[in-house]
Amino acid sequence: MSLLDNQLGIGSGPISVEPLISPEFFELEREHLFKRVWLKVGRIEEISKPGDYKVKRIDVARTSVIIVRGKDGDIRAFHNICPHRGNKVIPETGNETFGHARANVMTCRFHGWVFATDGALRSVPLEEKFTGFDRACHGLRPIHCAVWEGFIFVCLAAEPETDLVTFLGGMVDHFGGYPYGESTCTFRYSTVLKCNWKVALYAFTEGYHVPTIHGATLPGLASLEHTEFKLFGPHSTSTLYVPPVEGASPTPATGALGAVLHSSPRHAPRLDELPRGINPTRRIDFQFEFPTIFPNFLLHLGAGNGYPGMTYFTHEFWPISVGETYWEGTNYFRPPETLAERVAIAHTNALHRNAWLEDTGTMEDTYEALTSGVLSEMPLMDGELMIRNSDWHIRRYAASGEKGN
Ligand code: FES
Ligand SMILES: [Fe+2]
Numbered sequence: 001m002s003l004l005d006n007q008l009g010i011g012s013g014p015i016s017v018e019p020l021i022s023p024e025f026f027e028l029e030r031e032h033l034f035k036r037v038w039l040k041v042g043r044i045e046e047i048s049k050p051g052d053y054k055v056k057r058i059d060v061a062r063t064s065v066i067i068v069r070g071k072d073g074d075i076r077a078f079h080n081i082c083p084h085r086g087n088k089v090i091p092e093t094g095n096e097t098f099g100h101a102r103a104n105v106m107t108c109r110f111h112g113w114v115f116a117t118d119g120a121l122r123s124v125p126l127e128e129k130f131t132g133f134d135r136a137c138h139g140l141r142p143i144h145c146a147v148w149e150g151f152i153f154v155c156l157a158a159e160p161e162t163d164l165v166t167f168l169g170g171m172v173d174h175f176g177g178y179p180y181g182e183s184t185c186t187f188r189y190s191t192v193l194k195c196n197w198k199v200a201l202y203a204f205t206e207g208y209h210v211p212t213i214h215g216a217t218l219p220g221l222a223s224l225e226h227t228e229f230k231l232f233g234p235h236s237t238s239t240l241y242v243p244p245v246e247g248a249s250p251t252p253a254t255g256a257l258g259a260v261l262h263s264s265p266r267h268a269p270r271l272d273e274l275p276r277g278i279n280p281t282r283r284i285d286f287q288f289e290f291p292t293i294f295p296n297f298l299l300h301l302g303a304g305n306g307y308p309g310m311t312y313f314t315h316e317f318w319p320i321s322v323g324e325t326y327w328e329g330t331n332y333f334r335p336p337e338t339l340a341e342r343v344a345i346a347h348t349n350a351l352h353r354n355a356w357l358e359d360t361g362t363m364e365d366t367y368e369a370l371t372s373g374v375l376s377e378m379p380l381m382d383g384e385l386m387i388r389n390s391d392w393h394i395r396r397y398a399a400s401g402e403k404g405n
Contacts, residue, residue: 028398077145170232195367234393237291261309269305
């Protein structure tokens with residue numbers, strides 16, 4: 001029986017190709033989706049000390065955002081634009097820029113206005129030459145910012161339609177309570193893909209491609225069971241289990257290095273740490289939880305059980321234009337304490353990086369072919385349910401501006 005026989009209310013037919021290639025649809029997404037919803041922009045460990053900041057470009061909203069930890073320890077977000085004549089207060093060195101505000105101030109290099117890490121304008125060279133000037137009116141422009149389980153989100157709307165927890169809905173309980181903050185050993189990959197952001201997102205939100213795309217490099221995944229789908233408004237989640245495949249043994253290096261991590265108290269699988277709703281029967285062939293946090297964030301929670309030692313990994317998909325996407329993937333581990341653990345973690349990370357190279361290898365071809373206009377719609381199977389849910393809610397936002405949950 002098809003999952004869609006359950007009448008999930010998100011359609012059951014083929015989905016339209018138009019949202020993946022239309023410049024007009026992209027403009028609707030820009031105004032009615034990305035400028036309205038909560039967007040994940042970082043982790044608290046990235047800005048752990050007062051004065052630490054991260055600047056994140058959000059091209060789709062034509063802005064860049066300073067996320068900074070203040071002297072008081074609070075995390076705030078501001079548009080990276082100087083209220084004098086609009087220069088970027090923090091010059092960017094890439095899609096993301098990290099730095100530290102010495103003495104808890106940030107200085108615009110154009111004319112030297114100085115801002116505190118709470119956004120207040122502290123000093124202005126030749127201030128007496130401005131007529132009727134009130135410093136209190138010229139602080140950095142704030143952006144709504146909230147933290148859930150150490151993940152930092154911003155909402156670019158003047159007034160968010162809901163708070164972050166309400167926006168995340170059922171995902172809060174489903175993913176809450178895991179010790180994400182202990183995994184401070186990270187490996188980050190990013191690239192600009194010549195494809196629509198949803199082409200990239202959708203390729204990472206189904207398991208249907210695994211036996212084909214990853215058949216040669218990850219033959220042990222051939223028995224993949226993609227199941228336990230749940231929809232929480234625009235968000236969705238599912239679980240991947242991998243029953244053992246007879247005769248499919250890991251390479252000697254993968255077997256030996258995996259054993260190093262599986263026997264380490266710091267890196268061994270910890271199914272007991274999973275939130276109760278994830279893998280509730282604690283199956284030992286659990287690979288990882290596999291969600292879409294609407295609209296562009298994936299949080300894959302494995303508790304070290306799928307990829308050895310890897311507690312979780314994330315994806316972000318940031319639109320640049322209708323046919324360009326900044327993709328970022330990050331693998332999270334607890335820190336290694338021995339050389340053997342360090343080598344084993346590097347090996348797990350390399351295995352996963354190779355899989356990502358295979359994944360990203362399809363996306364530009366897919367997008368280029370779709371722009372031909374030959375296809376107007378795509379059929380989806382049950383395992384592509386999360387694509388259907390995203391498509392349904394993205395179209396709702398783009399068309400009507402209604403709330404998605
Ligand atoms: S634009 Fe920043 S001080 Fe003038
Ligand atoms: Fe994949």
